[in-house]
Amino acid sequence: MSIKVVNVSKTYKNQTAVNALSFEINKGEIVGFLGPNGAGKSTTMKMLMGYICPTEGELFICGTKVLSDKNTTNKNIGYLPEHNPLYKEMFVKEYLGFVAQIHGVDKHQVELVIKQTGLTPEASKKIHQLSKGYQQRVGLAAALIHNPEVLILDEPTTGLDPNQLIEIRELIKEIGKKKTVLFSTHIMQEVEAVCDRVIIINNGDLKVDAKLSELKAGQLQTIQVTFDFKIEEQFVSRIKELKSYNNYHDNDWEFVFDTEEDKRSDIFDFAQEQGLKILQMNTKNKTLEALFKEVTQ
Ligand code: ADP
Ligand code: MG
Secondary structure: OOEEEEEEEEEEOOEEEEEEEEEEEOOOOEEEEEOOOOOOHHHHHHHHHOOOOOOEEEEEEOOEEOOOOHHHHHHHEEEEOOOOOOOOOOEHHHHHHHHHHHHOOOOHHHHHHHHHOOOHHHOOOEHHHOOHHHHHHHHHHHHHOOOOOEEEEEOOOOOOOHHHHHHHHHHHHHHOOOOEEEEEEOOHHHHHHHOOEEEEEEOOEEEEEEEHHHHHHOOOEEEEEEEOOOOOHHHHOOOOOEEEEEEEEOOEEEEEEOOOOOOHHHHHHHHHHOOOOEEEEEEEOHHHHHHHHHHHO
8 A cells, every 4th residue: 555544634723624534545556636726635745745744644655654754754755746846046967966865865866867757858957947847847857766656746737838738647647657646636637637546625525536437437428519411309319329419509419328338430320321421529528527516516
């Protein structure tokens, strides 16, 4: 067990930030820690790091109780804090060398993490000269420098442009092949893109803890289609296994199926039979987002 959180609560003065939270994360899992702003994500992560004490409950990293043995916890865990604080006047290599020194690890680790996070072309620049995406890589490299088993990443993609976002997600996925990763976000699609499992919290309460495959299995398939002509409803009902439909605009339809099998080819066949052309077609993962809304509103 890489991470174990047992009945943990945190109260600031009289405000409860985390409320009787429990979960376990196995070695090698990539888990999305999802919740709106103020849900308690950063507070939970800081408790896992041992930066703040829980008001109640216990936390364990690789079997060691956090705060009971700071050295062992520090060895096993790497952390990218929410706003990625970096010494921006330092050169990338220089900064990572400094972090290596703090952890008491060999300098050759610097070269290793530079390679691992794709920083090689930027390694001789000052950190402030790098794009936000590359600065994020420096933060990730720093978190990885002592080769910990567990990585805690607090909103690692916030503030990135769409290309950087995809690159950082890919990098997290790659890193996650060898490590246990808990990363927080408030974006459901992000969890779908990167994780095996999702933990959703709201107002400090655990709302969902499930494998994405389990959530998807119980999910309705929604396909939006635009045809080139208007069609009568009676024809639409010929589409096999159709659960419901909605003609939400002239030639725009939404079809809902209760199956995991991809129904787009059936819709294509239907259009052909009817002598229609498809101008646009896409599938929507309606229920995962709906689920997030449902538990967080
Ligand atoms: P998230 O990371 O999910 O956005 P946080 O863990 O930062 O949420 O915050 C959870 C709640 O605890 C919020 O309501 C926030 O205002 C409160 N909070 C966080 N840190 C402190 C603090 N140091 N003192 C008082 N309240 C805090
Ligand atoms: Mg936060």
